[in-house]
Amino acid sequence: MSRSLRVAILGRGRIGAALQAQLGAVRASFARRHGVRIELIGMAGRADGAGLVARLATGPGARLLVDATAADGMAAVHARLLGAGVHVVACNKKPLAGPQADWDRIRRVAARSGAAHLHEVTVGAGLPVLKTIRDLCDTGDRIESLEGCVSGTLNFLCDALDRGRPFARALSAAAARGYTEPDPRDDLAGGDAARKAIILARAAGFRVEPADVARRPFLPIAGGGDAAAFRRGAGRFDRPLARRWARARARGRRIRYLVRVLPPRRAGGRARITAGLVAVDAAGPFGRLAGPENIFVVRSLRYHRHPIVVRGPGAGPEVTAAGALADILEVARALALRRVA
Numbered sequence: 001m002s003r004s005l006r007v008a009i010l011g012r013g014r015i016g017a018a019l020q021a022q023l024g025a026v027r028a029s030f031a032r033r034h035g036v037r038i039e040l041i042g043m044a045g046r047a048d049g050a051g052l053v054a055r056l057a058t059g060p061g062a063r064l065l066v067d068a069t070a071a072d073g074m075a076a077v078h079a080r081l082l083g084a085g086v087h088v089v090a091c092n093k094k095p096l097a098g099p100q101a102d103w104d105r106i107r108r109v110a111a112r113s114g115a116a117h118l119h120e121v122t123v124g125a126g127l128p129v130l131k132t133i134r135d136l137c138d139t140g141d142r143i144e145s146l147e148g149c150v151s152g153t154l155n156f157l158c159d160a161l162d163r164g165r166p167f168a169r170a171l172s173a174a175a176a177r178g179y180t181e182p183d184p185r186d187d188l189a190g191g192d193a194a195r196k197a198i199i200l201a202r203a204a205g206f207r208v209e210p211a212d213v214a215r216r217p218f219l220p221i222a223g224g225g226d227a228a229a230f231r232r233g234a235g236r237f238d239r240p241l242a243r244r245w246a247r248a249r250a251r252g253r254r255i256r257y258l259v260r261v262l263p264p265r266r267a268g269g270r271a272r273i274t275a276g277l278v279a280v281d282a283a284g285p286f287g288r289l290a291g292p293e294n295i296f297v298v299r300s301l302r303y304h305r306h307p308i309v310v311r312g313p314g315a316g317p318e319v320t321a322a323g324a325l326a327d328i329l330e331v332a333r334a335l336a337l338r339r340v341a
Contacts, residue, residue, distance in 0.1 A: 004037040005332050006061060008052050011068030012045045014178045015091055018321035019068060023328070030329065034336040038328065046071040053077060057084040062335055066324055067092045070182055075102035082109045082117055087340070089327040090119040091320060097122075097195035100207055116340060118327035123150060123196045123203075124294050126323035127312050133203045133298065142301040143204040146261040150196040152292035152315025153179045153187040154218055154257040159290050161245045162254055168234040175231070179292050179315040183227040188218045190257070190275050197259040197273045200296075206263060206271035216276030218257055253279040254287040285309065292316060 007023070009016045020043060027038040044052045046069045056063045057080065064087040067074055075095035078088050090096065096103060096119055110117040120130050136143065149155045153174055160170035174180050181187050194213045201208045219237060221230070248255050255277050262272040280286040289295050294314025299307040313319045334340045 003035065003335055004039055004061060005064055005328075005335055006039050006041045006056075006059065007064045007066065007328060008041055008056050009043040009066045009068055010046060010049045010052065011066070011091070012043065013068065013070075013182075014317035015320050015324070016043060016066075016068040018317040019066060019324050022321050022325050026325070026329075030332065034333060036332045036336045038332055045069075053081065056086050057081055062331075062340070063087065064089060064328060064331055066090075066328070067095070068324065070094070075106065078117065079105050079109045082106065082113055082115045085113050085115050087116045087331050088118070089324050089331075090117070091121050091324050093122045093192070093195040093199060096202070097198040098210065100202075100209055103202055114340060116331050116334070118330060119199070120327055121320050121323035123199050124296065124310070124312075125152070125314050125316065126319040126326070127294060127296070127310055127314065129294075129296050129310050130199070130203045132308060132310060133200065136298070136300050136302070137203075137205050141303075143206075143263065144299045144301065144304060145263075146197075146200050146204065146259075146296065146298055148200075148259055148294065148296040149256050149286055149289055150200075150259050150294055150296070150314070151187060151193040151257055152294055152313065153181070153184070154193065155289055155294070156292040156315065157218070158254070158256050161241055162249075164242070166235070166238040167241045168238055171231065171234050174292075177292075177315075178317045185221055185227065185230060188221055190215045190217050193257060193259055193275050194273070197261055197275055200259075201261045201271040201273060204261070204263075204271075206261070207269075208271040208273060212270050213273045213275060215274075218277060248279050249282075251279070252282050254282045256280050256286045256289065258286065285311075 031037045042052045056065055066089045068091045078095050123129050156174050157170050186192055194215050198208055258278040259275040264270055292315040295311040297307050297309055
């Protein structure tokens with residue numbers, strides 16, 4: 001007898017739309033192979049999604065919410081649904097990169113209810129980064145450092161500046177491709193990269209608070225005000241950034257926005273995290289990175305001399321949606337094997 005997994009998508013943006021299309025393309029073949037029907041029961045924006053969330057929380061059978069928003073305040077929603085036995089797939093980084101207490105609560109409620117909380121796409125889009133770190137830790141390895149260019153948006157801009165493209169034009173191109181956050185100043189301030197660094201640290205078993213991140217922005221910009229007005233006035237940064245990139249090029253260097261996660265200095269302490277622009281060797285792995293790619297360098301007790309390197313597309317609605325779809329299918333496969341309810 002076939003089983004069903006009822007799925008709702010919260011978020012009507014590009015990721016939600018891409019996920020809806022990808023899910024529609026695979027669910028019939030998945031049902032034939034695994035005996036689990038994946039039913040999309042609804043899709044809503046964050047503003048009008050309360051009814052959909054309530055419907056999931058009180059409904060029968062196996063249920064799953066995809067949080068494809070960029071909304072604040074979603075940690076409580078995730079915890080509520082997990083407590084009701086609803087599986088959650090998160091594309092939204094904010095619930096996982098806020099106070100350590102939110103992370104702890106989500107993990108505690110999920111463990112108690114048996115519901116899955118999957119969030120592979122919050123770092124690296126569809127790249128298997130968090131899974132790699134979790135597998136290392138679960139097999140008794142110890143993370144010594146995590147480094148990476150974790151923002152596809154910022155690396156797209158760095159690569160464009162490498163090629164002499166004006167910053168304002170590069171920013172417009174990044175927005176048009178769906179690489180930027182709704183307000184690109186969140187990317188440029190380093191906020192998105194800092195959230196990913198926090199999630200990386202927590203996946204490695206380290207404790208960290210957002211205030212612990214030593215973050216330097218891509219640009220010295222202030223938040224607030226109209227995002228569209230900022231984009232229209234972005235040309236004022238063209239010359240200063242072109243000069244900085246030219247100086248690095250003359251020294252055989254390239255500039256990348258790099259995050260670094262180091263373990264606590266003492267037992268019970270918090271992870272050390274830095275994020276900011278760094279001049280790197282043009283011929284090295286970070287310098288060779290192109291377009292919206294991400295790269296992660298994982299050093300551990302076992303992989304010290306020869307670290308694990310994960311590289312690939314790190315931004316864009318299609319690859320992000322594909323990563324979320326993989327998380328949905330992981331829950332559905334577990335359902336087929338009766339490992340989850």
